[in-house]
Amino acid sequence: xxxxxxxxxxxxxxxxxxxxxxxxxxxRAVSPEDFAGACAPCGAPCPVKK
Amino acid sequence: MSTTTISASxxxxxxxxxxxxxxxxxxxxxxxxxxxxxxxxASAALILGGFGLGVAFLKAxxxxxxxxxxxxxxxxxxxxxxxxxxxxICALAVVPIAALLPxxxxxxxxxxxxxxxxxxxxxxxxxxxxxCGSGTLYTVGGGSGRMLITLAFFIIGSVFGSLSLxxxxxxxxxNPILAADYLGPWGGLLATLASLALVAAIMAAVARQRxxxxxxxxxxxxxxxxxxxxxxxxxxxxxxxxxxxxxxxxWGGKIFSALGFDFSQAEFWQWPGPKRALTDSxxxxxxxxxxxxxxxxxxxxxxxxKRYAATAWPPFKSLLAAAIGGLLCxxxxxxxFGCNIGAFVGGVASGSLHGWIWFGAALCGNLVGIRLRPxxxxxxx
Numbered sequence: 151x152x153x154x155x156x157x158x159x160x161x162x163x164x165x166x167x168x169x170x171x172x173x174x175x176x177x178r179a180v181s182p183e184d185f186a187g188a189c190a191p192c193g194a195p196c197p198v199k200k
Numbered sequence: 201m202s203t204t205t206i207s208a209s210x211x212x213x214x215x216x217x218x219x220x221x222x223x224x225x226x227x228x229x230x231x232x233x234x235x236x237x238x239x240x241x242a243s244a245a246l247i248l249g250g251f252g253l254g255v256a257f258l259k260a261x262x263x264x265x266x267x268x269x270x271x272x273x274x275x276x277x278x279x280x281x282x283x284x285x286x287x288x289i290c291a292l293a294v295v296p297i298a299a300l301l302p303x304x305x306x307x308x309x310x311x312x313x314x315x316x317x318x319x320x321x322x323x324x325x326x327x328x329x330x331x332c333g334s335g336t337l338y339t340v341g342g343g344s345g346r347m348l349i350t351l352a353f354f355i356i357g358s359v360f361g362s363l364s365l366x367x368x369x370x371x372x373x374x375n376p377i378l379a380a381d382y383l384g385p386w387g388g389l390l391a392t393l394a395s396l397a398l399v400a401a402i403m404a405a406v407a408r409q410r411x412x413x414x415x416x417x418x419x420x421x422x423x424x425x426x427x428x429x430x431x432x433x434x435x436x437x438x439x440x441x442x443x444x445x446x447x448x449x450x451w452g453g454k455i456f457s458a459l460g461f462d463f464s465q466a467e468f469w470q471w472p473g474p475k476r477a478l479t480d481s482x483x484x485x486x487x488x489x490x491x492x493x494x495x496x497x498x499x500x501x502x503x504x505x506k507r508y509a510a511t512a513w514p515p516f517k518s519l520l521a522a523a524i525g526g527l528l529c530x531x532x533x534x535x536x537f538g539c540n541i542g543a544f545v546g547g548v549a550s551g552s553l554h555g556w557i558w559f560g561a562a563l564c565g566n567l568v569g570i571r572l573r574p575x576x577x578x579x580x581x
Contacts, residue, residue, distance in 0.1 A: 151345045151509045156223070158348060165225050166482055166492070169454060170234050175481035179235075179243045179489055182439045182473020183305055189376060190309040190537045191443045191546070193473025194365060197310050197373040 220503035224341075224496040231492055235483055240542040242437050243489055249434045250493020253427060253442075255501040257338040257494070260423020264540040265335050268566050273581055275410030277403035282420035283545075284396050284403075289428025290549035291392045294435055298550060299385035306380075306550025309537035311557060312373020315364065318536020318542065319558040321528050323565020326540075327573055329354070329525025331443035333539030336529075337491055341498025341508035349519050350526040351448075357530020358445060359452035362474070366467040368535050379551035392551040399556075431545070438486040441546030445533040447487035450477045452530075487542075497569045521576035525569075536561070 182193025189196035228251055233244035256262070267279025298306040310317060326332045329350040331339055335353055339347040381386030395508065407414035416424065434442040453463060463469040469478055477485050504506055513519070533539045536558060538546065544562070547555025570580055 151343075151398065151511060151513065153222075154345060154348070155343065155509045159227065163230065164330075167230065167234065170481040170483045173481040174479065175238055175484050177480075177484060178240055179246060179438070179484045179486045180476070181438065181443070181486045182446060182471070182477065183307075183440050184477070185472035188471075188473055191307055191440070191542050192362075192365070192446050192449065192468075192534065193471045194310070194369060194468075194537070195471065196375045197312060197369065197535060198375050 215506055217503040217506065217508040221500050224500035224503065228493065231483065234519045235489075242399075243483060246434060246486055246489040247493040249430055249437065250490035251429050251500075252493075252496035253334075253434075253490065254338050254341050254497025254499070256426045256430060257334060257422055258498040258501045260419050260426070262420065262423045262427060263335055264332050265330060269327060269564065269570055269581070271403065271407075272563070272566055272570060272575060275407045275412035277407035277412070277414040278416040280403050281400050281414065282416035282424045283540075284400050285416070285421065285424035286428040286431060287545050287549045288393060289425065290431040290435065290441065290545060290550070291389060291396070293432040294441055294549045295380055295389040295551045296385040296439035297435075299380040299388065304435075304439050306378065306552055307443065307538070307542060307546030307555070308376035308378060308550060308552045309543065309547065309554040310369070310373040310375055311377065311554050312369075312454050313371040314368035314373065314535050315537060315554055315557060316561045317368065318361075318532045318534070318539050319561035320532070320565035322532030322536055322539060323562035324569040324572070325357075325369050325525045325528025325530075325532055327525070327564075327569025328521045328576065328578075329529050330543075330578070331524070332529065333448075333533060334541050335495070336526075337444065337494045338498040341495040343511070345501070345509065345511070346514050346518060346522050349522040350529075353523045353526030354445075354530040355448045355452040355455070357527035357532075358449040359456055359530075360527075361531040361534025362449050362453065362468040363466055364531065365534055374565035377553040379553075388551040389493070392548065396548070396557065427542040431549070434490055437491075440486065440544055441542070441549055442490060443487045443538055443542035443546060444491060444537045445530070445542055446477075447485060447491040448530060449474070449534060450482060450485050450488055453478045454482065501532045515577060517577045521573070521578060532565075558575055
């Protein structure tokens with residue numbers, strides 16, 4: 151189990167760092183709710199347009 | 201002989217697993233350094249907030265899944281009431297600030313079939329998985345191999361949920377209902393606190409009627425206060441209540457994209473928030489930041505007291521339950537607008553009616569999940 155954990159952790163960290171370094175990341179951290187029209191934490195729109 | 205007796209009965213000193221404490225601290229430091237290099241101290245604060253939540257959840261053994269099960273099977277309400285304490289503390293900040301200050305918002309969601317179905321499915325899943333969104337994070341961090349399986353399938357289910365959500369939204373519903381919109385910020389706060397007190401009183405009454413304990417343990421009270429304060433901190437830094445499962449959806453979306461799946465025709469991934477999350481760095485998503493921090497915080501806390509991840513793998517049936525439960529949790533969380541944290545804690549703490557509706561539907565799902573547990577060799581208690 152310890153070896154599995156170490157492998158998973160290293161793979162996850164490499165993936166996170168790799169994704170960060172190869173993706174746009176100039177702005178502040180946001181949640182989908184920060185965008186106009188979002189009606190839920192995942193950014194889903196409202197059933198009835200406001 | 202007496203020496204042997206004394207040494208056998210003496211409490212064992214905590215053994216620090218330096219390898220994994222070091223790994224957790226190193227990984228946290230790397231992530232903090234990366235966001236600070238981008239000039240984002242708020243992101244660093246969210247990682248640290250998640251780290252604190254991981255430590256608090258692990259040390260208090262704060263489990264929504266076990267608390268709900270104890271209430272439904274034995275009538276014990278202490279754990280659930282401890283969970284309500286977290287929400288009450290969070291509501292003190294979220295309801296008025298979200299109503300009064302720009303750049304802050306509560307956790308809201310539409311009310312309709314999607315919410316009900318998603319929450320109920322999530323409730324089934326959390327009992328099979330033996331953990332909800334936050335529970336999965338801190339037990340994965342705590343060294344449970346079983347919960348690694350749950351997390352993997354939680355992520356997969358979450359991606360399936362992202363593809364299903366637009367169809368379920370099309371079934372209809374009404375826009376979010378916020379107490380503060382009708383009663384003002386302070387009236388909304390009073391109504392939220394009153395609803396929490398009412399539900400706590402009902403739970404205590406049920407517990408008393410069943411001859412069970414209704415008082416939260418001292419550990420749960422302290423843990424609840426610490427978690428509640430950290431929730432407020434995450435809200436003040438991130439601008440929205442703490443959420444967990446959107447991060448899983450983003451991770452899944454990125455992994456599936458890397459494997460060649462094309463989400464350009466998927467409606468969910470064309471909404472502005474998910475679209476940006478899929479293309480931008482994972483370290484610009486608020487829920488991912490706290491999620492990473494929580495895993496590493498729990499890992500550091502667990503490894504600081506014992507040899508880390510030293511238990512054997514559980515039986516196959518238990519792993520199967522973890523996989524099925526994870527899938528259901530992931531799918532249900534996306535369809536139902538979150539987990540215990542994002543939908544229940546965040547929703548109720550925001551004075552949003554969907555939080556209580558999610559709670560009721562998830563409680564029904566928990567009843568089903570508890571009945572299914574013995575099929576996988578898991579105890580109903």
